[in-house]
Amino acid sequence: MERRSKNVFREFCALRYSVRARDDRIRVTTEHQKLHLSSTRHNSTTMAPINDAIAAIKALKLGEKLVYQTFANKYSVNCVTLAQRHKRVQAPLEIKNLNRQKLTPQQEEKLVRYIEGLNSRHIPPTREMIANFASLVA
Secondary structure, rough: HHHHHHHHHHHHHHHOOOOEEEEEEEEEEHHHHHOOOOOOHHHHHHHHHHHHHHHHHHOOOOOOOOOOHHHHHHHHHHHHHHHHHHOOOOOHHHHHHHHHOOOOOHHHHHHHHHHHHHOOOOOOOOOHHHHHHHHHHH
16 A cells, blocks of 8 residues: 555656645645635725826826836836826726626616516516616617
8 A cells, every 4th residue: 555655646746746645545735726815906906006106197297208117116006007097098997897888877777676666566577578678778
């Protein structure tokens, strides 16, 4: 049994896996399983520095040299994102999502009220009913 464990150990080490033996059992953990992400980036935390950097860029006096990298380093933001946002090539995510919507917020509110009205009358709305009403509202 021990000889087999050593062979398995060598095979996994050759494949860059880490192997841990415990009570004659072998547990294999790959490198990516060891990574733990403590937090995720979110728009509410990353938008403020970009907006501050854009405000600082707009505050430049006429004739001053604009170097995006200096502002990106100062405000800890991505240089490409900052340049695109300043040149209005890249819009904020909220604006992009508004442009992708099929219904305006007012039309969406009417649709929600229609669905709530059906639910209050104990009529479960089907996809067809919702699609028909949405096409009438739009």
